Amino acid sequence: MSFTLPPLPYDYSALEPFVDTTTMQVHHDKHHAAYVNNVNAALQKFPELSSLGIVDLNESVGTSKVPTDIATAVRNNGGGHLNHTFFWKIMTSPSNTNGPSGELKAAIESAFGSVDEMKNKFNAAAAARFGSGWAWLVVKEDGSLVITSTPNQDNPIMKIAENPGIPVLGLDVWEHAYYLKYQNRRPEYIAAWWNVVNWEQANKNFESAKQGDLKALL
Template sequence: MAYSLPDLPYGYDALEPFVDTQTMAIHHGKHHAAYVSNVNTAVAKFPELAGLGIEDLNRRVGTPHLPSDIATAVRNNGGGHWNHNFFWNIMCAPSSSSGPGGELKAAVEAAFGSVDEMKQRFNAAAAARFGSGWAWLVLTPEGKLEITSTPNQDNPLMASLVEAPGAPVLGLDVWEHAYYLRYQNRRPEYISAWWNVVNWEQANDFYKAAAKPRA
């Protein structure tokens, strides 16, 4: 079954004034849509991959379980599709961004000393990512929260390619197309503004799911 562009869980204008309406419309309707189209084209060449969900497909990147003919296309476009699915869901209207709480807040304070310290380290990772990429808060397989960044459309599911593999809890897109219409070259300003639209309830759910013991 082909992958599809998901509907956003809010309107294109919902993240104003921190993420502008035009950026959201282009980002979702053009950039994300292109990743979906391109990964579908790649996977269609190998029917044995047709039943894989996008998360499982990403987990195959960098392994022998992905045909070499489409490895780069899947890494770039399958990564782009999964990353953006995650990104849309980790944001919400500013009025709904309630701040960290629950199990995630406790885990962040245990790992970093405070939520503010975690944010500072996350901001530094996002600002320091050269060129295009992402910043992540990840729960590693050992149960440790770590901050990392990845180039292009790589993500922590691609265990053999990244420094800190694991389950993403927070993720920030720092490609220029995510912020340039409003913030131009002021990436740190965009990073700081982004915290106003973080969906902390969803982040807590991602954390709890990742921390749940596997059978």
């Protein structure tokens, strides 16, 4: 089974003016496509892994399930495929975003004091990630929320994660995600991103995460 590039769930221009059209075209059609092609190429060497879905493959990173010969390629490109598939779904048109609600809002307030304070801590994690990587809001095994970041294309479901959990939100802070519009102004991009967060999807992610249902995230 080969992985395929999923279509965006909206037009390239849907996130304007906060994420520009050209960035979305390059990010999805070039960068994400490259991760898909590269992980498929790596798995051709070990056909027995072809039955694994992208979630199971990411969960296997750092374990003996992934042969040493392709461990780095799977970590980087399998991670890139999962992370971006998740990322597209957690964004929406600015007119459709309205903040967390229900149990997710209550959990955020319990963990961080307020939604604004959660955003502040998330922004700090995203801005402080040296080089390329991601910032995440995740549900830990005990059901609590925590903010973390990962390098490169790592994610919290990998066995190598410092703060493992199931993602509710994830933000790409690789330069290719923002450089055409924001240049070196990563904090400006991070702040603008909240205008396109798909909180309806985040609420669904939280419900799935509480049940330990990783596959529902994609």
